Amino acid sequence: MERELILLWCAISVYVLAGVIAIFGVVLGKRPERTVLATLIIALLLHGISILMRWDRLDHGPYLTMFEILSSNVWSLLFLYSIAYWRYRPIRPTSAIVLPLMFVMMGWLMLSSPGEGHLPPTYDTTWLVIHILFGKVFLGSVLIAVGMAGVILLRRYKLGTHRLSRLPSDQRLDDLAFRFMALGLIFDTLMLIAGAIWAQDAWGRYWAWDRLETWSFLTWLFLAFSLHLRVTYRPQPVRDAVMIMVVFLLAFLTFFGVPFVTTVPHQGAV
Amino acid sequence: MTMTQQTANGHFPREQIYRIRAGVWHALVRMGSLRLTLWLFILFALCIAGYYFGGQQHNGLIITPLLLLSLNLLATIATHTTFRRQVPLLVFHLALLGMLLLLVLGRLTYLKGEAEVTSGSDFEGLLNSIDAGPLHHWPGSKLHFHLTDFSIDYAPGVQRDATRAQVSWQDSVGNTHQGIVGDQLPLVLDNYRFYTTHNKGFAALFQWHPQGAMAQAGSIHFPSYPANEYKQAQSWVLPGTRHEVWSQLDFDELILDPQNTSQFRPPVEHQLILRSGSERHLLRPGQTLQLAQGRLHYQGLGTWMGFRVFYDWTLPWLLATVLLAVLSLGWHYWVKAAARPWLNDEELS
Numbered sequence: 001m002e003r004e005l006i007l008l009w010c011a012i013s014v015y016v017l018a019g020v021i022a023i024f025g026v027v028l029g030k031r032p033e034r035t036v037l038a039t040l041i042i043a044l045l046l047h048g049i050s051i052l053m054r055w056d057r058l059d060h061g062p063y064l065t066m067f068e069i070l071s072s073n074v075w076s077l078l079f080l081y082s083i084a085y086w087r088y089r090p091i092r093p094t095s096a097i098v099l100p101l102m103f104v105m106m107g108w109l110m111l112s113s114p115g116e117g118h119l120p121p122t123y124d125t126t127w128l129v130i131h132i133l134f135g136k137v138f139l140g141s142v143l144i145a146v147g148m149a150g151v152i153l154l155r156r157y158k159l160g161t162h163r164l165s166r167l168p169s170d171q172r173l174d175d176l177a178f179r180f181m182a183l184g185l186i187f188d189t190l191m192l193i194a195g196a197i198w199a200q201d202a203w204g205r206y207w208a209w210d211r212l213e214t215w216s217f218l219t220w221l222f223l224a225f226s227l228h229l230r231v232t233y234r235p236q237p238v239r240d241a242v243m244i245m246v247v248f249l250l251a252f253l254t255f256f257g258v259p260f261v262t263t264v265p266h267q268g269a270v
Numbered sequence: 271m272t273m274t275q276q277t278a279n280g281h282f283p284r285e286q287i288y289r290i291r292a293g294v295w296h297a298l299v300r301m302g303s304l305r306l307t308l309w310l311f312i313l314f315a316l317c318i319a320g321y322y323f324g325g326q327q328h329n330g331l332i333i334t335p336l337l338l339l340s341l342n343l344l345a346t347i348a349t350h351t352t353f354r355r356q357v358p359l360l361v362f363h364l365a366l367l368g369m370l371l372l373l374v375l376g377r378l379t380y381l382k383g384e385a386e387v388t389s390g391s392d393f394e395g396l397l398n399s400i401d402a403g404p405l406h407h408w409p410g411s412k413l414h415f416h417l418t419d420f421s422i423d424y425a426p427g428v429q430r431d432a433t434r435a436q437v438s439w440q441d442s443v444g445n446t447h448q449g450i451v452g453d454q455l456p457l458v459l460d461n462y463r464f465y466t467t468h469n470k471g472f473a474a475l476f477q478w479h480p481q482g483a484m485a486q487a488g489s490i491h492f493p494s495y496p497a498n499e500y501k502q503a504q505s506w507v508l509p510g511t512r513h514e515v516w517s518q519l520d521f522d523e524l525i526l527d528p529q530n531t532s533q534f535r536p537p538v539e540h541q542l543i544l545r546s547g548s549e550r551h552l553l554r555p556g557q558t559l560q561l562a563q564g565r566l567h568y569q570g571l572g573t574w575m576g577f578r579v580f581y582d583w584t585l586p587w588l589l590a591t592v593l594l595a596v597l598s599l600g601w602h603y604w605v606k607a608a609a610r611p612w613l614n615d616e617e618l619s
Binding site: 118119120121122124125179182183185186189190193197200201202204205206209211214217218221222224225228229231232233 | 304305307308311312314315318319321322327382425427429430431432433452453454455456463465578580585588589592593595596599600603606607
């Protein structure tokens with residue numbers, strides 16, 4: 001276990017380094033994008049090895065304890081963000097917003113106990129893995145949109161107007177952000193379907209409006225609402241950006257907040 | 271006050287028909303408004319919050335906004351030609367409507383139940399608890415299977431692991447099948463799904479020889495174990511009489527070791543404490559007790575398994591409809607993304 005934790009600490013240090021470089025890049029008007037990408041890849045590799053070592057040792061995926069869930073989410077979210085970072089060059093400065101956001105999760109991860117959990121029989125199914133993977137893509141898509149929404153919002157302030165001027169216009173950022181939100185809606189729906197299939201065989205019902213299911217559905221509903229609102233009213237990018245932030249907040253609370261206050265078998269992160 | 275005018279032959283004047291049509295169309299347009307959809311989304315969210323936080327869960331809180339959203343969608347399809355032209359988006363919304371219809375049908379015909387079956391005996395359609403839709407008809411003894419035995423692994427800390435129940439059943443043409451079912455691997459008989467549960471325990475197996483009547487075999491299920499480890503007692507009535515007896519399972523053996531891995535099993539050494547009226551008896555496997563009402567022969571200790579029964583014939587259709595919805599949504603956004611590339615070449619370079 002010690003080696004896994006050492007690797008994790010190293011990975012987090014490198015993530016922080018990537019974040020610091022990204023922030024300085026934006027503040028100083030530089031473009032250290034290749035360095036940030038290379039640093040992110042190194043951190044992901046170290047972190048990935050740490051997760052795999054734990055997986056091999058415990059013989060189950062990283063989805064039982066809060067430590068495992070935070071760790072795997074930090075990895076998957078940054079993996080998806082790195083793909084977007086590599087693919088969409090003009091939005092790379094959003095890393096100065098996304099990486100500090102991830103620091104919060106990393107701090108939480110460092111405070112969590114790395115102890116082992118017991119794999120309940122209801123968790124021993126492929127559908128759980130599929131459910132989790134879809135959930136990660138959903139949250140990752142919304143996180144990428146959050147990066148762009150953050151730029152739109154920061155541009156309302158003096159610092160942002162100047163430092164983030166290199167990025168595409170608000171309208172174009174808004175357009176791309178909502179494509180990621182649409183992708184999020186598809187994967188959120190798939191996550192709910194896979195979860196329902198899992199729940200059917202785990203607890204003999206596919207939906208029971210338990211606390212986690214209710215909040216997951218509210219998140220889906222709010223995401224669908226934000227997409228409908230955009231089509232119907234065509235609001236200003238800044239209002240869309242606020243909607244994206246609200247969806248992310250709701251999704252984040254559903255993923256990491258609700259499990260703390262629920263006692264139903266479907267506990268999620270605890 | 272306006273009155274409907276009719277011509278002498280009983281028909282409405284053409285002008286009035288146009289006016290009614292225009293009125294209906296106007297109402298449809300208003301009902302199919304996309305702005306109304308947004309308000310209905312908000313209403314739905316509030317109703318879910320009410321359903322969840324309210325003390326009593328009224329199904330109306332879920333059904334009403336869904337019904338309104340369905341009407342809104344139907345009106346939108348009828349009045350928005352641009353909506354009808356976007357085939358993937360139309361398919362997505364129609365799939366959502368189909369899903370709603372299936373959910374309603376499912377709620378009318380579903381069944382959730384619980385049954386306890388003694389190892390080595392048959393399930394013959396008797397449910398301990400039942401919760402079913404108004405149109406469900408429980409087939410009773412037509413559903414039949416035999417529970418041969420089951421095993422449950424326990425991890426240290428008395429944490430339940432995999433449950434494997436060996437069952438056999440006959441299909442509609444009389445062929446016998448055998449299989450293993452578990453918490454997540456149901457036995458499916460005529461769309462009824464039987465899952466094992468955490469609910470299981472010990473069963474005292476008896477033969478009862480009443481005075482002047484045929485002997486019969488039966489079992490008494492002690493409360494679920496280990497949840498009721500220190501309450502292994504049960505009151506029951508001797509078959510064919512009104513005489514109640516009380517029995518308690520007495521053993522000192524450690525069945526589930528908190529320190530190590532273990533398996534659920536009956537104790538090797540045990541005795542039954544049986545109280546009939548003011549008399550107290552001790553019974554070991556193979557012993558017989560003579561009572562005023564008849565002879566009670568204690569055969570030994572077995573186990574029982576609690577099964578969860580679930581029926582909803584809409585499940586495969588629901589899955590197909592939801593997948594269709596997701597595919598069409600993906601198709602819609604794919605078409606949109608292809609039609610309007612986000613970045614021009616200049617920005618990409």
